[in-house]
Amino acid sequence: xxxxxxxxxxxxxxxxxxxxxxxxxxxxxxxxxxxxxxxxxxxxxxxxxxxxxxxxxxxxxxxxxxxxxxxxxxxxxxxxxxxxxxxxxxxxxxxxxxxxxxxxxxxxxxxxxxxxxxxxxxxxxxxxxxxxxxxxxxxxxxxxxxxxxxxxxxxxxxxxxxxxxxxxxxxxxxxxxxxxxxxxxxxxxxxxxxxxxxxxxxxxxxxxxxxxxxxxxxxxxxxxxxxxxxxxxxxxxxxxxxxxxxxxxxxxxxxxxxxxxxxxxxxxxxxxxxxxxxxxxxxxxxxxxxxxxxxxxxxxxxxxxxxxxxxxxxxxxxxxxxxxxxxxxxxxxxxxxxxxxxxxxxxxxxxxxxxxxxxxxx
Numbered sequence: 001x002x003x004x005x006x007x008x009x010x011x012x013x014x015x016x017x018x019x020x021x022x023x024x025x026x027x028x029x030x031x032x033x034x035x036x037x038x039x040x041x042x043x044x045x046x047x048x049x050x051x052x053x054x055x056x057x058x059x060x061x062x063x064x065x066x067x068x069x070x071x072x073x074x075x076x077x078x079x080x081x082x083x084x085x086x087x088x089x090x091x092x093x094x095x096x097x098x099x100x101x102x103x104x105x106x107x108x109x110x111x112x113x114x115x116x117x118x119x120x121x122x123x124x125x126x127x128x129x130x131x132x133x134x135x136x137x138x139x140x141x142x143x144x145x146x147x148x149x150x151x152x153x154x155x156x157x158x159x160x161x162x163x164x165x166x167x168x169x170x171x172x173x174x175x176x177x178x179x180x181x182x183x184x185x186x187x188x189x190x191x192x193x194x195x196x197x198x199x200x201x202x203x204x205x206x207x208x209x210x211x212x213x214x215x216x217x218x219x220x221x222x223x224x225x226x227x228x229x230x231x232x233x234x235x236x237x238x239x240x241x242x243x244x245x246x247x248x249x250x251x252x253x254x255x256x257x258x259x260x261x262x263x264x265x266x267x268x269x270x271x272x273x274x275x276x277x278x279x280x281x282x283x284x285x286x287x288x289x290x291x292x293x294x295x296x297x298x299x300x301x302x303x304x305x306x307x308x309x310x311x312x313x314x315x316x317x318x319x320x321x322x323x324x325x326x327x328x329x330x331x332x333x334x335x336x337x338x339x340x341x342x343x344x345x346x347x348x349x350x351x352x353x354x355x356x357x358x359x360x361x362x
Contacts, residue, residue: 027088027301028104030185030203033172038109040121047071054102054109054121056082056091058173058187058199064097089301105299133190134170136232140254142168142240150247157212157219158250164213166220167319168240168252176353177224178319179217181209183354184224195227196242205354207323223250258318258335258350265333265350269295270313272320274327274360277312289313290322295329297355319351329355 028034035058041049053065062082067075080096090112093100102109102121111119144166147158158166164180170188175198177184182205186198204221208214228242228250240252258265273291294308320330331353340346 028090029084029088030174030187032104032106033174034104035173035187037124038121039124040109040119041069042066042111042119043113044068052121058189062093062097064093108299133194133230133232136238137170137230137240139257139260140238140240141257142252142254144168144250145239145253146249146251148249148251155219155248157215164216166216169257177220178351179204179213179220181213182207182217184217184221185353186224190230194230196230197227198224205357207326207357223248258333258348262335262337262348265335267352268332268334269297269355270317270330270332270349271295271307272322272328272330273310274325274358276322276324279312279314281314290317313349315345315347315349317349317351325360327358327360329357331355 035056038054038056040052042052044050048069051067051069055063057063060081060083062080064078064080065075067073078096080094082091082093082097084091085101090101090103093102101112103112107123109121111121113119144158147155149155165178166180167178169176173187173189175186175188184204186203188196188198190196204217209217223242223244226244228244231241231243233239238254240254242250242252270292271294275291276288277291279287279289289312291310292313293310295303296305296307298304317330317332320328322328330351333350333352335348335350337344337346337348
Protein backbone atom coordinates (compact mmCIF):
# COMPACT_ATOMS: atom_id res chain seq x y z
CA UNK A 1 0.00 0.00 0.00
CA UNK A 2 2.84 2.39 0.85
CA UNK A 3 4.40 1.73 -2.54
CA UNK A 4 1.12 2.44 -4.30
CA UNK A 5 0.67 5.62 -2.27
CA UNK A 6 4.18 6.80 -3.20
CA UNK A 7 3.51 6.10 -6.88
CA UNK A 8 0.28 8.08 -6.68
CA UNK A 9 2.05 11.04 -5.04
CA UNK A 10 4.83 10.92 -7.64
CA UNK A 11 2.35 10.78 -10.53
CA UNK A 12 0.37 13.69 -9.06
CA UNK A 13 3.54 15.76 -8.62
CA UNK A 14 4.64 15.11 -12.20
CA UNK A 15 1.16 15.98 -13.47
CA UNK A 16 1.18 19.33 -11.65
CA UNK A 17 4.70 20.06 -12.88
CA UNK A 18 3.68 19.29 -16.47
CA UNK A 19 0.76 21.71 -16.19
CA UNK A 20 3.00 24.48 -14.85
CA UNK A 21 5.96 23.99 -17.18
CA UNK A 22 6.14 26.77 -19.79
CA UNK A 23 5.11 25.69 -23.27
CA UNK A 24 7.65 27.28 -25.63
CA UNK A 25 6.19 27.35 -29.14
CA UNK A 26 8.49 29.98 -30.62
CA UNK A 27 10.81 28.13 -33.00
CA UNK A 28 12.16 28.95 -36.42
CA UNK A 29 10.24 26.02 -37.89
CA UNK A 30 6.79 27.18 -36.81
CA UNK A 31 7.16 30.95 -36.54
CA UNK A 32 9.33 32.04 -39.49
CA UNK A 33 8.58 32.09 -43.21
CA UNK A 34 11.68 29.98 -43.84
CA UNK A 35 10.79 28.38 -47.19
CA UNK A 36 12.55 30.06 -50.11
CA UNK A 37 15.86 30.61 -51.91
CA UNK A 38 19.04 31.49 -49.98
CA UNK A 39 22.31 32.68 -51.53
CA UNK A 40 25.82 33.31 -50.29
CA UNK A 41 29.49 32.38 -50.70
CA UNK A 42 30.97 29.49 -48.74
CA UNK A 43 34.71 29.41 -47.93
CA UNK A 44 37.11 27.54 -50.20
CA UNK A 45 40.67 26.43 -49.36
CA UNK A 46 42.18 27.13 -52.80
CA UNK A 47 39.75 29.55 -54.47
CA UNK A 48 37.98 32.84 -53.66
CA UNK A 49 34.86 30.99 -52.55
CA UNK A 50 31.98 28.74 -53.52
CA UNK A 51 28.88 30.54 -54.75
CA UNK A 52 25.96 28.72 -53.15
CA UNK A 53 22.23 28.75 -53.81
CA UNK A 54 20.07 26.66 -51.45
CA UNK A 55 16.32 26.32 -51.99
CA UNK A 56 14.20 24.98 -49.11
CA UNK A 57 10.68 23.74 -49.83
CA UNK A 58 7.77 23.27 -47.45
CA UNK A 59 7.66 19.52 -48.12
CA UNK A 60 11.14 19.04 -46.62
CA UNK A 61 13.07 18.85 -49.89
CA UNK A 62 15.93 21.07 -50.98
CA UNK A 63 17.93 21.97 -54.08
CA UNK A 64 21.60 22.92 -53.67
CA UNK A 65 23.56 24.61 -56.47
CA UNK A 66 27.28 25.30 -55.95
CA UNK A 67 29.87 26.85 -58.25
CA UNK A 68 33.56 27.50 -57.59
CA UNK A 69 34.52 31.11 -58.25
CA UNK A 70 37.26 31.80 -60.83
CA UNK A 71 37.25 28.20 -62.02
CA UNK A 72 36.14 27.06 -65.43
CA UNK A 73 33.97 24.25 -64.12
CA UNK A 74 30.19 23.87 -64.42
CA UNK A 75 27.92 24.41 -61.45
CA UNK A 76 26.94 21.33 -59.45
CA UNK A 77 23.32 20.57 -58.60
CA UNK A 78 22.09 18.13 -55.95
CA UNK A 79 18.62 17.49 -54.61
CA UNK A 80 17.60 15.78 -51.40
CA UNK A 81 15.75 16.12 -48.12
CA UNK A 82 16.47 18.05 -44.96
CA UNK A 83 15.36 17.39 -41.39
CA UNK A 84 14.63 19.76 -38.54
CA UNK A 85 16.58 19.29 -35.34
CA UNK A 86 14.54 18.76 -32.17
CA UNK A 87 14.95 22.42 -31.15
CA UNK A 88 13.08 23.52 -34.28
CA UNK A 89 15.78 26.15 -34.93
CA UNK A 90 18.21 24.28 -37.21
CA UNK A 91 18.17 21.90 -40.18
CA UNK A 92 20.46 19.16 -41.46
CA UNK A 93 20.82 18.27 -45.14
CA UNK A 94 20.94 14.58 -46.03
CA UNK A 95 24.06 12.85 -47.36
CA UNK A 96 23.46 14.29 -50.85
CA UNK A 97 24.12 17.70 -49.32
CA UNK A 98 27.08 16.53 -47.28
CA UNK A 99 25.15 16.58 -44.01
CA UNK A 100 25.52 20.36 -43.78
CA UNK A 101 23.88 21.93 -40.72
CA UNK A 102 22.29 25.37 -40.81
CA UNK A 103 20.78 27.49 -38.06
CA UNK A 104 17.58 29.07 -39.37
CA UNK A 105 17.02 32.74 -38.59
CA UNK A 106 14.88 35.60 -39.84
CA UNK A 107 15.70 35.81 -43.56
CA UNK A 108 18.97 33.89 -43.30
CA UNK A 109 20.67 30.53 -42.85
CA UNK A 110 23.89 30.28 -40.85
CA UNK A 111 26.19 27.39 -41.74
CA UNK A 112 27.31 25.69 -38.56
CA UNK A 113 30.94 25.47 -39.55
CA UNK A 114 32.83 23.53 -36.86
CA UNK A 115 35.97 25.41 -35.92
CA UNK A 116 35.47 28.15 -38.49
CA UNK A 117 33.67 31.47 -38.69
CA UNK A 118 29.91 31.39 -39.33
CA UNK A 119 28.84 31.64 -42.96
CA UNK A 120 25.54 33.32 -43.79
CA UNK A 121 23.20 32.58 -46.70
CA UNK A 122 20.62 35.33 -47.19
CA UNK A 123 17.00 34.85 -48.25
CA UNK A 124 16.40 36.18 -51.77
CA UNK A 125 13.28 38.38 -51.85
CA UNK A 126 10.59 36.84 -54.01
CA UNK A 127 8.42 39.30 -55.93
CA UNK A 128 4.86 38.16 -56.47
CA UNK A 129 3.15 39.70 -59.45
CA UNK A 130 -0.53 39.87 -60.21
CA UNK A 131 -3.42 38.94 -57.99
CA UNK A 132 -3.32 35.31 -56.88
CA UNK A 133 -5.23 33.22 -54.41
CA UNK A 134 -2.60 33.37 -51.65
CA UNK A 135 -2.52 37.17 -51.78
CA UNK A 136 -6.30 37.37 -51.55
CA UNK A 137 -6.32 35.04 -48.55
CA UNK A 138 -3.69 37.18 -46.79
CA UNK A 139 -5.69 40.40 -47.12
CA UNK A 140 -8.39 39.23 -44.72
CA UNK A 141 -8.96 37.67 -41.33
CA UNK A 142 -11.57 34.99 -41.76
CA UNK A 143 -14.21 34.37 -39.07
CA UNK A 144 -16.14 31.09 -39.10
CA UNK A 145 -19.82 31.60 -39.92
CA UNK A 146 -20.95 27.99 -40.37
CA UNK A 147 -19.66 24.42 -40.40
CA UNK A 148 -21.72 21.76 -42.17
CA UNK A 149 -21.32 18.11 -43.08
CA UNK A 150 -21.88 16.48 -46.48
CA UNK A 151 -25.66 16.66 -45.98
CA UNK A 152 -25.58 20.38 -45.09
CA UNK A 153 -26.26 19.63 -41.43
CA UNK A 154 -24.45 21.75 -38.79
CA UNK A 155 -21.37 20.15 -37.26
CA UNK A 156 -22.30 20.19 -33.59
CA UNK A 157 -18.71 20.38 -32.33
CA UNK A 158 -18.06 23.57 -34.34
CA UNK A 159 -20.82 26.04 -33.53
CA UNK A 160 -19.84 29.62 -34.46
CA UNK A 161 -20.19 31.98 -31.52
CA UNK A 162 -19.34 35.49 -30.38
CA UNK A 163 -17.79 34.34 -27.10
CA UNK A 164 -15.34 31.91 -28.70
CA UNK A 165 -15.06 32.77 -32.42
CA UNK A 166 -12.92 30.73 -34.78
CA UNK A 167 -10.63 33.09 -36.73
CA UNK A 168 -8.40 31.99 -39.61
CA UNK A 169 -5.42 34.00 -40.90
CA UNK A 170 -2.73 33.58 -43.56
CA UNK A 171 0.78 35.06 -43.60
CA UNK A 172 3.46 34.04 -46.08
CA UNK A 173 3.47 30.25 -46.08
CA UNK A 174 1.84 29.96 -42.64
CA UNK A 175 -1.74 29.78 -41.51
CA UNK A 176 -3.07 30.17 -38.00
CA UNK A 177 -6.48 29.52 -36.49
CA UNK A 178 -7.58 30.93 -33.18
CA UNK A 179 -9.87 28.11 -32.12
CA UNK A 180 -12.44 28.23 -29.34
CA UNK A 181 -9.65 27.29 -26.91
CA UNK A 182 -6.22 26.92 -28.52
CA UNK A 183 -4.30 28.47 -31.37
CA UNK A 184 -3.55 26.11 -34.27
CA UNK A 185 -0.63 26.88 -36.58
CA UNK A 186 1.10 25.28 -39.54
CA UNK A 187 2.78 25.80 -42.89
CA UNK A 188 0.53 25.39 -45.92
CA UNK A 189 0.54 25.27 -49.69
CA UNK A 190 -2.11 25.58 -52.39
CA UNK A 191 -1.71 23.58 -55.60
CA UNK A 192 -2.91 24.36 -59.11
CA UNK A 193 -6.22 22.63 -58.37
CA UNK A 194 -6.81 25.16 -55.55
CA UNK A 195 -6.41 22.54 -52.85
CA UNK A 196 -5.01 23.69 -49.52
CA UNK A 197 -2.76 21.29 -47.61
CA UNK A 198 -1.19 21.84 -44.19
CA UNK A 199 2.41 20.61 -44.44
CA UNK A 200 3.31 18.06 -41.78
CA UNK A 201 0.01 18.49 -39.97
CA UNK A 202 -1.08 21.40 -37.74
CA UNK A 203 0.48 22.17 -34.34
CA UNK A 204 -1.43 23.61 -31.42
CA UNK A 205 -0.97 25.37 -28.11
CA UNK A 206 -1.85 23.21 -25.11
CA UNK A 207 -4.19 25.30 -22.96
CA UNK A 208 -6.84 23.51 -20.92
CA UNK A 209 -10.40 24.76 -21.42
CA UNK A 210 -13.97 23.60 -21.10
CA UNK A 211 -14.30 20.10 -22.68
CA UNK A 212 -16.72 21.37 -25.34
CA UNK A 213 -14.20 24.00 -26.47
CA UNK A 214 -11.37 21.48 -26.56
CA UNK A 215 -13.56 19.13 -28.61
CA UNK A 216 -14.05 21.96 -31.11
CA UNK A 217 -10.27 22.40 -31.32
CA UNK A 218 -9.89 18.67 -31.98
CA UNK A 219 -12.50 18.82 -34.73
CA UNK A 220 -10.69 21.75 -36.38
CA UNK A 221 -7.33 19.97 -36.27
CA UNK A 222 -8.94 16.88 -37.80
CA UNK A 223 -10.40 18.89 -40.67
CA UNK A 224 -7.07 20.65 -41.34
CA UNK A 225 -5.21 17.33 -41.41
CA UNK A 226 -6.69 16.60 -44.87
CA UNK A 227 -6.60 18.56 -48.16
CA UNK A 228 -9.34 21.17 -48.55
CA UNK A 229 -10.61 22.79 -51.74
CA UNK A 230 -10.63 26.60 -51.62
CA UNK A 231 -13.43 28.82 -52.90
CA UNK A 232 -13.32 32.57 -52.34
CA UNK A 233 -15.79 35.29 -53.29
CA UNK A 234 -15.36 39.00 -53.92
CA UNK A 235 -16.65 42.14 -52.25
CA UNK A 236 -15.85 44.17 -49.11
CA UNK A 237 -16.80 41.18 -46.90
CA UNK A 238 -15.92 38.18 -49.07
CA UNK A 239 -16.77 34.62 -48.14
CA UNK A 240 -14.24 31.79 -48.00
CA UNK A 241 -15.34 28.16 -48.25
CA UNK A 242 -13.03 25.29 -47.35
CA UNK A 243 -14.52 22.01 -48.55
CA UNK A 244 -13.28 18.54 -47.61
CA UNK A 245 -13.23 15.46 -49.84
CA UNK A 246 -16.38 14.25 -48.04
CA UNK A 247 -18.08 17.60 -48.87
CA UNK A 248 -18.02 18.97 -45.35
CA UNK A 249 -17.78 22.76 -45.59
CA UNK A 250 -16.37 25.52 -43.40
CA UNK A 251 -17.67 28.96 -44.39
CA UNK A 252 -15.82 32.10 -43.27
CA UNK A 253 -16.47 35.83 -43.68
CA UNK A 254 -13.48 38.08 -44.35
CA UNK A 255 -12.49 41.33 -42.67
CA UNK A 256 -9.54 43.36 -44.00
CA UNK A 257 -6.32 42.74 -42.03
CA UNK A 258 -4.44 45.55 -40.26
CA UNK A 259 -1.67 45.15 -42.88
CA UNK A 260 -4.19 45.86 -45.63
CA UNK A 261 -5.51 48.90 -43.74
CA UNK A 262 -2.37 50.40 -42.15
CA UNK A 263 0.64 48.86 -43.88
CA UNK A 264 3.30 46.58 -42.35
CA UNK A 265 3.36 46.31 -38.57
CA UNK A 266 6.30 46.23 -36.17
CA UNK A 267 7.05 42.92 -34.45
CA UNK A 268 7.51 43.13 -30.68
CA UNK A 269 7.36 40.67 -27.78
CA UNK A 270 5.30 41.39 -24.68
CA UNK A 271 5.30 39.39 -21.47
CA UNK A 272 1.84 39.48 -19.89
CA UNK A 273 1.66 39.12 -16.12
CA UNK A 274 -0.56 36.38 -14.74
CA UNK A 275 -2.65 38.94 -12.84
CA UNK A 276 -4.39 41.99 -14.23
CA UNK A 277 -4.18 45.34 -12.42
CA UNK A 278 -6.47 48.31 -11.91
CA UNK A 279 -6.18 50.83 -14.74
CA UNK A 280 -4.89 54.27 -13.77
CA UNK A 281 -6.90 55.86 -16.57
CA UNK A 282 -9.55 53.26 -17.44
CA UNK A 283 -11.50 53.60 -20.67
CA UNK A 284 -14.59 52.52 -18.72
CA UNK A 285 -15.49 52.20 -14.99
CA UNK A 286 -14.18 49.13 -13.14
CA UNK A 287 -11.87 48.25 -16.02
CA UNK A 288 -8.75 46.20 -15.35
CA UNK A 289 -5.67 46.31 -17.54
CA UNK A 290 -3.07 43.80 -18.58
CA UNK A 291 0.32 44.33 -16.97
CA UNK A 292 3.06 43.91 -19.59
CA UNK A 293 6.75 44.38 -20.17
CA UNK A 294 8.74 44.15 -23.39
CA UNK A 295 10.97 41.13 -24.04
CA UNK A 296 13.71 40.63 -26.64
CA UNK A 297 14.72 37.54 -28.64
CA UNK A 298 17.53 36.84 -31.09
CA UNK A 299 17.16 35.32 -34.55
CA UNK A 300 17.22 31.82 -33.07
CA UNK A 301 14.28 32.57 -30.76
CA UNK A 302 16.45 32.74 -27.62
CA UNK A 303 15.84 35.49 -25.01
CA UNK A 304 18.45 38.26 -24.93
CA UNK A 305 18.92 41.49 -23.01
CA UNK A 306 17.04 42.74 -19.98
CA UNK A 307 13.22 42.81 -19.98
CA UNK A 308 11.60 46.24 -19.88
CA UNK A 309 9.73 47.75 -16.95
CA UNK A 310 6.27 46.47 -16.07
CA UNK A 311 3.51 48.83 -17.19
CA UNK A 312 -0.26 48.77 -17.68
CA UNK A 313 -1.49 48.23 -21.22
CA UNK A 314 -4.56 50.35 -21.87
CA UNK A 315 -5.25 48.94 -25.33
CA UNK A 316 -6.64 45.49 -26.10
CA UNK A 317 -4.58 42.88 -27.94
CA UNK A 318 -6.66 41.60 -30.84
CA UNK A 319 -6.86 37.82 -30.88
CA UNK A 320 -5.73 37.43 -27.26
CA UNK A 321 -7.94 36.40 -24.35
CA UNK A 322 -6.30 36.62 -20.94
CA UNK A 323 -6.74 33.84 -18.41
CA UNK A 324 -6.24 35.04 -14.86
CA UNK A 325 -3.34 33.18 -13.28
CA UNK A 326 -1.59 32.39 -16.58
CA UNK A 327 1.58 34.24 -17.56
CA UNK A 328 2.21 34.51 -21.30
CA UNK A 329 4.91 35.79 -23.62
CA UNK A 330 3.30 37.02 -26.83
CA UNK A 331 4.69 37.88 -30.21
CA UNK A 332 2.78 40.97 -31.25
CA UNK A 333 2.31 43.01 -34.39
CA UNK A 334 2.05 46.70 -33.53
CA UNK A 335 0.40 49.07 -36.00
CA UNK A 336 0.33 52.87 -36.02
CA UNK A 337 -3.06 54.18 -37.10
CA UNK A 338 -2.91 57.65 -38.60
CA UNK A 339 -5.45 59.04 -38.33
CA UNK A 340 -6.76 56.95 -35.45
CA UNK A 341 -10.43 55.94 -35.38
CA UNK A 342 -12.57 58.26 -33.27
CA UNK A 343 -12.15 57.65 -29.51
CA UNK A 344 -9.63 54.88 -30.11
CA UNK A 345 -5.88 54.62 -29.59
CA UNK A 346 -3.50 55.39 -32.43
CA UNK A 347 -1.73 52.10 -31.61
CA UNK A 348 -3.19 48.72 -32.51
CA UNK A 349 -1.81 45.47 -31.06
CA UNK A 350 -2.52 42.16 -32.81
CA UNK A 351 -1.52 38.73 -31.47
CA UNK A 352 0.84 36.89 -33.82
CA UNK A 353 2.02 33.97 -31.67
CA UNK A 354 1.97 32.75 -28.07
CA UNK A 355 5.65 32.13 -27.38
CA UNK A 356 5.25 30.54 -23.96
CA UNK A 357 2.65 30.06 -21.24
CA UNK A 358 2.96 29.29 -17.55
CA UNK A 359 0.40 28.64 -14.84
CA UNK A 360 1.40 30.81 -11.86
CA UNK A 361 0.33 29.93 -8.34
CA UNK A 362 -0.79 32.85 -6.18
